[in-house]
Amino acid sequence: MEILLKSNDHVYISWIKNILTSHGINFYTMDEEMSVMEGNITAIPIRILVEESQIFKAKQIIENESKELI
DSSP: OOOEESSSHHHHHHHHHHHHHHHTEEEEEEEEHHHHHHHGOOOOOOEEEEGGGHHHHHHHHHHHHHHHHO
């Protein structure tokens, strides 16, 4: 597994999870509960991990989806 991204923005994390799910990319979310528990300190970001074989595809999908928003 490889880290795709780290963030404390719960809306952004939710959007990324939705995009990955809709494109059939398996992922794991790490430290989501810890991030909520620690509040606004931003000491523990939420991490999205993707299998190494799918990391490039995941990055491309996120980049393409981001461009569509602009």
